[in-house]
Amino acid sequence: MNIPGNIITLIAGILLTLISLWYGQNHGLMPVEASQGAAEVDELFNLMMTIATGLFLIVEGVLVYCLIKFRRKKGDKTDGPGVEGNVPLEIVWTAIPTVIVFILALYSFEVYNNMGGLDPETSRDFPQGEMQMAENKGKMVAFNPHQGHLSLGIGNAKADLEVDVNGIQYAWIFTYPDSGVVSGELHVPVNKQVKLNMKAGDVIHAFWVPQLRLKQDVLPGRDSNLAFNANRIGNYPIVCAELCGAYHGGMKTTLYVESEEDYQKWIQENTFANAQEKADTMALMTQSMTGEKRLEMHSHHLGVTPETLAQLHNN
Amino acid sequence: MATNTVSEKPQHKQRKLIDYFTFNTDHKVIGIQYLVTSFLFYFIGGAFAEVVRTELATPDPDIVSPELYNQLFTLHGTIMIFLWIVPAGAAFANYLIPLMIGAEDMAFPRLNAVAFWMAPPGGVLLLGSFLVGAPQSGWTSYPPLSLMTGKWGEEFWILSLLLLGTSSILGAINFATTILKMRIKDMDLYSMPLFCWAMLATSALILLSTPVLAGALILLSFDLIAGTSFFNPTGGGDPVVYQHLFWFYSHPAVYIMILPFFGVISEVIPVHSRKPIFGYRAIAYSSLAITFLGLIVWAHHMFTSGTPGWLRMFFMATTMLIAVPTGIKIFSWCATMWGGKIELNTPMLFAMGFVSSFLIGGFTRGMISFLPFDIYVHDTYFIVGHFHYVLFGGSALALFSGFYHWYPKMTGKNYHEGLGQLHFILTFIGLNITFMPMHQLGLMGMNRRVALYDVEFQPLNLLSTAGAYVMAVSTIPFIINVIWSLAKGTQAERNPWRALTLEWQTASPPIIENFEEEPILWSGPYDYGVDDEEQEEESVADMLADVSAK
Numbered sequence: 001m002n003i004p005g006n007i008i009t010l011i012a013g014i015l016l017t018l019i020s021l022w023y024g025q026n027h028g029l030m031p032v033e034a035s036q037g038a039a040e041v042d043e044l045f046n047l048m049m050t051i052a053t054g055l056f057l058i059v060e061g062v063l064v065y066c067l068i069k070f071r072r073k074k075g076d077k078t079d080g081p082g083v084e085g086n087v088p089l090e091i092v093w094t095a096i097p098t099v100i101v102f103i104l105a106l107y108s109f110e111v112y113n114n115m116g117g118l119d120p121e122t123s124r125d126f127p128q129g130e131m132q133m134a135e136n137k138g139k140m141v142a143f144n145p146h147q148g149h150l151s152l153g154i155g156n157a158k159a160d161l162e163v164d165v166n167g168i169q170y171a172w173i174f175t176y177p178d179s180g181v182v183s184g185e186l187h188v189p190v191n192k193q194v195k196l197n198m199k200a201g202d203v204i205h206a207f208w209v210p211q212l213r214l215k216q217d218v219l220p221g222r223d224s225n226l227a228f229n230a231n232r233i234g235n236y237p238i239v240c241a242e243l244c245g246a247y248h249g250g251m252k253t254t255l256y257v258e259s260e261e262d263y264q265k266w267i268q269e270n271t272f273a274n275a276q277e278k279a280d281t282m283a284l285m286t287q288s289m290t291g292e293k294r295l296e297m298h299s300h301h302l303g304v305t306p307e308t309l310a311q312l313h314n315n
Numbered sequence: 316m317a318t319n320t321v322s323e324k325p326q327h328k329q330r331k332l333i334d335y336f337t338f339n340t341d342h343k344v345i346g347i348q349y350l351v352t353s354f355l356f357y358f359i360g361g362a363f364a365e366v367v368r369t370e371l372a373t374p375d376p377d378i379v380s381p382e383l384y385n386q387l388f389t390l391h392g393t394i395m396i397f398l399w400i401v402p403a404g405a406a407f408a409n410y411l412i413p414l415m416i417g418a419e420d421m422a423f424p425r426l427n428a429v430a431f432w433m434a435p436p437g438g439v440l441l442l443g444s445f446l447v448g449a450p451q452s453g454w455t456s457y458p459p460l461s462l463m464t465g466k467w468g469e470e471f472w473i474l475s476l477l478l479l480g481t482s483s484i485l486g487a488i489n490f491a492t493t494i495l496k497m498r499i500k501d502m503d504l505y506s507m508p509l510f511c512w513a514m515l516a517t518s519a520l521i522l523l524s525t526p527v528l529a530g531a532l533i534l535l536s537f538d539l540i541a542g543t544s545f546f547n548p549t550g551g552g553d554p555v556v557y558q559h560l561f562w563f564y565s566h567p568a569v570y571i572m573i574l575p576f577f578g579v580i581s582e583v584i585p586v587h588s589r590k591p592i593f594g595y596r597a598i599a600y601s602s603l604a605i606t607f608l609g610l611i612v613w614a615h616h617m618f619t620s621g622t623p624g625w626l627r628m629f630f631m632a633t634t635m636l637i638a639v640p641t642g643i644k645i646f647s648w649c650a651t652m653w654g655g656k657i658e659l660n661t662p663m664l665f666a667m668g669f670v671s672s673f674l675i676g677g678f679t680r681g682m683i684s685f686l687p688f689d690i691y692v693h694d695t696y697f698i699v700g701h702f703h704y705v706l707f708g709g710s711a712l713a714l715f716s717g718f719y720h721w722y723p724k725m726t727g728k729n730y731h732e733g734l735g736q737l738h739f740i741l742t743f744i745g746l747n748i749t750f751m752p753m754h755q756l757g758l759m760g761m762n763r764r765v766a767l768y769d770v771e772f773q774p775l776n777l778l779s780t781a782g783a784y785v786m787a788v789s790t791i792p793f794i795i796n797v798i799w800s801l802a803k804g805t806q807a808e809r810n811p812w813r814a815l816t817l818e819w820q821t822a823s824p825p826i827i828e829n830f831e832e833e834p835i836l837w838s839g840p841y842d843y844g845v846d847d848e849e850q851e852e853e854s855v856a857d858m859l860a861d862v863s864a865k
Contacts, residue, residue, distance in 0.1 A: 029758040041687045048688065052678040059674050062649045063667055072589070072656040077813070079844030080590040080655040089650070090594050090643070097642040101635040101681070108631060108685040115687065118624045152621045154690075203460040204554060206619060206694060210760035213691040217620045219555065220459060221548030224621065237769075241619075241694040241762045243453050244460060246381035249765030 016057055024050025034211040034232040034257060040111045041213040047107070051100060115214075116227045117154045153216040155225035159195035161188060167198065167205035167218040169244055170251040181270045187256045189263040190233050196226045206242035209255050215241055230257040330827075338432060340424035343825060345431050346410025347725065350718075352431075353402040356438055360394035361787065363387045368749075368783035371776050376766035384766040385451035386468075390441065392454030393472065396572065397479045398438050400710050404575035405430075405486045407717055408514045410725060412490060414818035415508045417499035417836070419828040422492040430485035437478035444471035453764060455561060458546040458554045462538055469539055473532045480525045480532075483571075487521035490514045499817075501836040508816045508840045509598055513578025516602035520567045520574070520609060528564030531557060555621035562613035570609040572706060574602055576713035577644055580666050583720050584648050586814040587663040588655030591841040594647045601640035608637045618686055619693045627686050634684035641677055645670060661735030665716030668743045672708030676701060679754065694764075697757025703750040715742070715793075722800070723807030727824040730804060734796040741789030748782025816840045 024046045033039045070080075112118065163186065164175040174186045188194045198207060200220040207226060208215040211234075216226045240251035258266065334344055335351070367387050370378040379387065409427065413420055421427045444450060447467035452460045461469055494511050504512075535557065537543040544550025546557040577598075585592045592598065614622055614630040648670055657663060679701035683689045692698060715738070722730045752775040757763075761772045768776070810819040818825070820834050839845075 029755055031758075031760055041691055044685065045682070045688055045691075048682045048685070052682070056674065056678060059645065059649060060671055062653065063671050066649070066652040066655070066657060067659070067667065070588070070652065070655050070657050072658045076656060078589070078656070080588060082591055082843065082845035083593065083654070084591045084841075084845070085594040085597070086650075090597050090647075093646040094597075094639060094643055097639050098636075101638050101684075104685055105632060105635055108687055109628065111687040112624070112627075117627070117686075152623055154624075203463065204457055204620075208694075208762065210691070213687070215619045215690050215693055219548075219621050221551075221553070222555070222621055237760065239760065239762050243385075243457070243694075243764040245464065246385055246451070247767075248385075249376070249381075249762075249767035 016054055019057065020050045020054035023053045031210050032232065032234075033213075034209075034230050034234065034236055035213075035228055036231060037111075037115045037228065038211060038213040040114060044104075044107055044111050048104065115154050119155050119227075152219075152222065153198070153224040153226055154214065155195060155227050158193060159227065160192040162195045162197060163188070165196045165198040165207060165218065166201055167207065167240065167244075167251075168201040169203065170240070170247045172207070172238060172240075172251070172253050176267065179267050179271050181267055183270060185254050185256060186238060187258060187263055187266045188230060189260045190257050191229065191231055192260075193227065193229050198224050198226065203244050204242050205240045205244050205251065208239045208241040209236050210239070211236040212255075217242055230255075233257050233259060330824075338428050340420070340428050341827060342409050342413050342421045342424065342427060343725075343829075345427050346406050346408075348431050349402045349406035349409060349434070350725075352434060352438070353399050353406060356394050356398035356402075358790070359442070360391050360399060361790070363391040363394070365783055365787055367391060368780040370766055371768075372780040374768050374770050374773050374776075379766075381766050382451055385453075385464075385764070386445070386449035388764060389450050389453050389456075389472075390444075393441060393476075394438075395706070396454065396568065397476060398434070398441070400572045400706060400714070401479070401483060401568075402434055403714050404517065404572065405483070407510070407575060407579060407721075408486070408490050408517075411510060411721070411818060412493050412514060413497070414821065414825060414829055415511055415816055416494065416497060416502060417817050417830065417834045418493065418497040419830075421489050422497055423489050426485055427489050430482045430489070433478045433482035433485075437475045437482065440471050440475040440478065444468045444475075447471065455565070456535070457561075458535060458538060458552075458557050459548060461535065462547055466539055470536065473536045473539070477529055477532055480529050483521050484525050487518035487525075491518040491522070494518075499833060499836060505596070505599075506836065506839050508578075509581035509592060509595065509602075510575075510578035512599040513574045513581070513602050516606040517571055517574045520571050520606050523610060524564045524567040524571075527560055531560035531564070534560075555617070558617050558620055559614065562616045563610075566613040566616060567609045569702075569705070570605055572710050574605065576669075576710045576717070577602065579713045579717035579720075580648060580669055582816065583662050583666045583716050584651050585841045585843060586720070586812045587660065587666070588652050588657050589843045590651055590655040591839075591843055591845060592647070593650035593653075594643070595841070597643050598647050601643045604640040605637060608633060608640070612637065615684060615689065618689045631684060631686045635681070638677070638681045638684070641680075645674060645677065660719075660732060661730070661739060662716045662720035664736060664739040665712050665719065668739060669709060669712040669716060672704055672712065672743075672746065675751075676704030676706075676709055679704065692757050694762055695757035696753040696761045696763055699763050700750050700753030700757060703746075703753070707746055707750065712742070712746075715739070720812070721818075722797075723811050724818060724823050724825070726801055726804075727807050727822075728800050728804030729807045729811065730800045731796050734792045734799075738789055738792045738796065741785060741792070745782050745785030745789050749779050749786060750782070752776075752779045752782075815842060 027046075027049055030042050030045065033042060162177060164177060165186075166173040166175070171184060172186070174183050175181070176183075196207065198216065198218045199222070200218045202220060204220065205218045206215055207218055209228075211232075212228050212230065214226055214228055216224050218224060234257055236255045236257065238253045238255050240248060244251060256266075330341075330344060334341075335348055339345065339348075366379060367384065370376065370384055376384065409421070409431075412418075444467075448465040450456065450461070450468045450472040451464045452469070456469070456472065491514075494507070494515050498507065534543075534545040538545050538547050538552070544552035546552045546554050548554060581592055581598055612630060612634040614626060615634045618627055618630070652667075679697070683692060683698070683701065719730055719735055722728070756772055756775050756779075759772065759775075761768055807823045809821070809823055811823075812819070815838050817834050817836070821830050
């Protein structure tokens with residue numbers, strides 16, 4: 001049977017679209033979503049996967065077709081057709097990617113804005129409106145009263161809970177200013193707006209919770225923020241994502257997203273019980289210790305077993 | 316007297332082996348020096364990568380110490396970038412530019428030799444850092460970590476990069492001047508081979524961005540040994556400023572590493588498809604567009620760093636635009652092959668392998684330009700997979716493609732086709748097994764630069780390690796082919812591919828000062844099948860007979 005070429009093209013196009021749409025939704029590459037923001041990032045990723053799958057199949061298809069169809073016969077010394085270009089075609093393949101990236105850019109802007117990334121508190125280095133004038137040595141100078149307090153990252157002014165985060169080699173320390181609790185784990189109540197005020201004690205670290213799809217560098221000498229609203233109870237890893245030294249891979253702890261009652265219970269238990277912990281932390285901040293000793297002290301935060309540590313020392 | 320005048324002309328005989336170890340100003344000798352040096356470092360950097368992958372076969376840090384692990388990936392990255400891909404691009408540029416434009420040599424031959432001879436000391440210095448404790452803060456060397464992990468190793472790294480960067484700047488001055496000023500008189504900019512356009516764009520990038528890296532490294536060096544606080548927060552410095560300065564060079568560096576190889580692919584595909592390049596001007600202009608955009612996208616490496624929201628938005632917009640000129644190139648190469656008469660030899664296999672795997676690097680590049688997604692995958696194995704598809708699936712495959720394409724010209728010997736194809740098959744399978752699982756690992760939540768990871772990531776890491784071993788094996792047919800063909804290969808013809816660019820008009824290998832007499836431009840670089848085919852064939856044969864008669 002002889003099927004006309006344009007019907008084959010049509011069928012191929014429909015198949016291509018269906019495969020791309022299916023794979024874009026069913027790639028299963030992302031971990032669970034623990035917040036609304038995470039779900040939005042995944043939708044953006046799914047759209048990009050759909051487009052990429054379609055374009056991938058087209059280009060690889062062309063390559064394989066060329067490989068089979070346009071091979072030189074043995075002994076053939078002639079040239080192919082002398083086609084040097086095709087302006088309408090070139091305009092089309094310039095315009096299509098341009099349109100695609102602009103759509104994705106607008107979409108990304110929306111997603112990032114919903115995360116709170118363009119919150120005026122954190123999106124500008126030095127808000128001009130808040131500059132003040134003062135006299136200095138007989139001259140009027142402008143200064144920014146918030147300089148030094150301004151922080152970077154993704155923040156939101158309205159937070160139900162604020163937690164101070166300190167990143168040090170190789171541990172995360174969480175301080176709850178309201179209750180004075182200091183912990184190596186982060187406990188937050190579900191469906192509450194949480195804001196992390198982060199700084200680093202030594203080198204640059206990065207606070208990353210894959211299930212929240214959020215990451216922010218934690219810098220020495222500069223504050224940074226991260227705001228999220230976890231909507232799914234569970235335990236999620238907190239990973240340091242910026243190379244911070246030899247034991248960078250061990251700088252891990254856990255985010256516990258709990259019901260309001262469980263969270264309150266945890267706060268109660270820890271308000272008085274962590275006096276000793278606090279002393280440890282203080283000692284850690286002041287004493288000079290070798291990296292290994294320091295790590296050993298915090299091994300219970302790190303998800304590293306004493307056996308692994310012993311192994312590390314032996315190497 | 317007549318004989319005397321003749322004997323004053325350069326002697327048309329082969330180079331002696333010893334010439335390649337001297338301060339020689341012949342661009343072809345320098346090209347080979349660059350190529351051989353860069354491949355020596357490819358094997359060293361590759362060996363480091365094999366150790367790293369072996370360590371990553373298990374979730375525990377059990378093969379090497381964590382410090383040594385960090386040293387190995389730091390040096391792997393630095394070597395592969397600054398001592399393999401960049402000098403290999405310079406090797407092709409040195410060897411080919413004068414031949415392609417019909418010149419006798421580069422514009423500044425002595426400067427050219429100086430530029431090359433800065434590279435080996437740079438490499439020795441980098442490897443010598445092992446004697447004093449190699450740097451272990453990654454090829455990015457972010458302070459304050461880089462100020463705290465061994466002073467002298469870090470200082471060796473800085474000095475090495477300053478040497479290699481200076482070498483690169485001197486090379487770029489030479490390439491740009493030669494291309495702009497030394498073409499034979501009939502060749503205007505639009506009848507140059509596209510490789511020359513690519514090198515013009517690369518040189519502009521090198522000249523504009525490399526000095527900034529030098530500045531950043533000198534300031535870092537002051538922080539390191541003189542105790543200043545440019546980037547050290549304990550003295551009031553700002554580590555984010557270093558990141559801006561570093562990426563102002565190091566993002567363009569990505570294009571410095573890929574643009575020359577885009578040029579190589581634009582040469583290889585038309586010759587072996589027997590068709591003109593599709594959209595010459597679009598390809599040439601897209602190189603320039605990449606140069607321009609490449610200079611204003613650096614902070615996308617800092618989307619999760621100390622950057623405010625508006626700045627992240629700006630850099631997202633510029634970054635996403637680079638997808639357009641890159642797309643133009645990929646579509647143009649596909650259209651060049653379409654309807655052609657493809658000879659599936661080693662250069663063409665590598666070129667097609669390049670298009671198919673660079674495409675994947677291009678897609679992931681498009682994805683990570685979009686801020687919310689990048690915040691998720693930044694510093695994960697997704698990024699590691701992405702840039703290995705760009706630099707190995709892209710630059711390295713194109714490098715091998717060009718290597719086999721010009722091997723007959725450079726050595727005067729034909730390579731062994733079977734071994735070449737075996738090299739391609741092993742490389743292509745190996746690279747996909749190694750780098751494809753990395754994307755999934757990153758999306759699952761594995762961070763990069765770790766020796767210790769969660770057990771759930773082990774199966775994919777094992778797969779990746781297996782792929783790395785396949786890639787190690789792939790170098791065996793390559794090495795055998797290069798050495799065996801040099802010793803026992805058949806004598807290569809002047810123009811084995813029946814190509815139209817000028818380098819094929821002279822002997823293989825070309826004589827000293829390149830051409831017996833000034834070559835004549837009798838067709839565009841890619842005019843395959845443009846005139847009446849019969850006539851074209853005849854004129855090629857006539858021209859060659861004419862030239863060899865002289």
